[in-house]
């Protein structure tokens with residue numbers, strides 16, 4: 651008789667992706683992608699434009715249906731237990747999705763309503779989320795008045811309202827000036843350190859990777875490496891993440907959309 655082995659709840663990864671592929675017609679955007687995000691870790695999904703990062707996010711968030719492989723959020727299969735899985739997930743997509751003519755407060759209250767959160771609870775969560783991202787004093791202004799970095803921070807606040815345990819961010823710092831980039835990175839890293847959130851941070855900017863992060867290297871729809879930064883450097887016999895990336899992908903220095 652087959653014995654079923656169950657992973658204890660505390661050991662279940664925040665996100666498990668196993669053997670997931672996706673194609674747009676003839677264009678294979680993802681091929682047998684597997685990765686894991688342990689609880690409470692900051693994981694960088696590193697890949698150039700077109701690597702498949704946004705496609706993977708669309709599958710994890712169920713914008714697209716994954717027809718191959720398996721995706722689990724804290725153990726819940728996103729197809730069979732979609733509600734349980736998505737309740738634990740917060741997302742900041744690459745394109746902006748705020749209502750410019752509503753105030754910060756109204757944008758967040760609207761999102762609370764979508765999650766069935768209302769009244770005093772919604773107001774308390776909104777105030778707390780705005781404070782977390784340093785925008786408490788801007789609550790009654792229209793979003794139209796915010797800078798790019800402030801808008802991003804508001805989107806992060808919005809993603810926290812239903813108190814997720816796993817946060818996905820797709821190229822959150824693209825187009826921001828250096829000061830705004832730093833503040834966005836700092837806020838998200840602090841959520842990992844202080845609140846124990848697990849984060850999947852998609853980027854093509856190597857200087858956003860810290861030595862203590864885990865890295866998933868995605869190139870042309872395939873995962874070429876998963877592990878810690880020291881493991882990546884040892885594996886490639888290089889000194890920097892950008893050199894390691896170039897070596898693994900065969901991308902020559904000075905070409906491609908590399909930064910830092």
Ligand SMILES: Nc1ncnc2c1ncn2[C@@H]1O[C@H](COP(=O)(O)OP(=O)(O)OP(=O)(O)O)[C@@H](O)[C@H]1O
Nearest residue numbers: 674677679697698699700701702703704705706821
């Ligand atoms: N809706 C779509 N229809 C057809 N092809 C698509 C679609 N979305 C993505 N692709 C293709 O799938 C591949 C992966 O794209 P994807 O957007 O996931 O990459 P990415 O790593 O997020 O890059 P970027 O940061 O430029 O969005 C690319 O070849 C892209 O052209």
